[in-house]
Amino acid sequence: MLNQSNKPLLHIATIGRTVGIRGDMKLHIKSDFPEQFKTGASFLINKKEKITLSEVNLSRGLVKINNITNPQDAKKFTNAKLYTTYDETRKNCHLNEGEYFFFDLEDCNVYEDGNLLGHVKEIDRINATNYLSIVTDVSLVEKGFSKNFLVPFIEPFKVAVDIEAKRIDLRGALDILEAS
Secondary structure (H helix, E strand, C coil), X not given: CECCCCCEEEEEEEEEEEECCCCEEEEEECCCCHHXXXXXXXXXXXXXXXXXXXXXXXXXXXXXXXXXXXXXXXXXXXXXXXXXXXXXXXXXXXCCCCCCCHHXXXXXXXXXXXXXXXXXXXXXXXXXXXXXEEEECHHHHHCCCCCEEEEECCCCCEEEEECCCCEEEECCHHHHHHHC
16 A cells, blocks of 8 residues: 555554544554554554544553544544554564564565475465465466465474565475465
């Protein structure tokens, strides 16, 4: 998703209905990083207009937007999507060792035993497990393999990840591709 300055944006939350008489609104988070939703945080809405949160109560899933003090004014933000940039995400969200942003994994080439299997199109979350959605390399498709396949992004499948080189090494992925 691109905004007017053509910088990639991430959809991280959607504002829901109004709650109460002070202009509070439900917040539906789509991110693994709730810490970025704090008082004073600013986000693009609908890819062009910026808002700032004046109050945040994550335990109740509620936010208030600066200068909004009643439900009538708040209603214009119902269903507004909150966006942030990749740079802001890197700045505001902490990763532990061995963790990666989904957007950094996308477009990485996938290898097993030095052989190119394809590239990551996107990350799919099924239940509690993240899966690499891989577009199979053309040379393998020509040999009759599936055009795409999923591999769990967990041990023992995950061997090595090099974000700078856009390379992910896996174990057992070829077996999954052959069974696809």
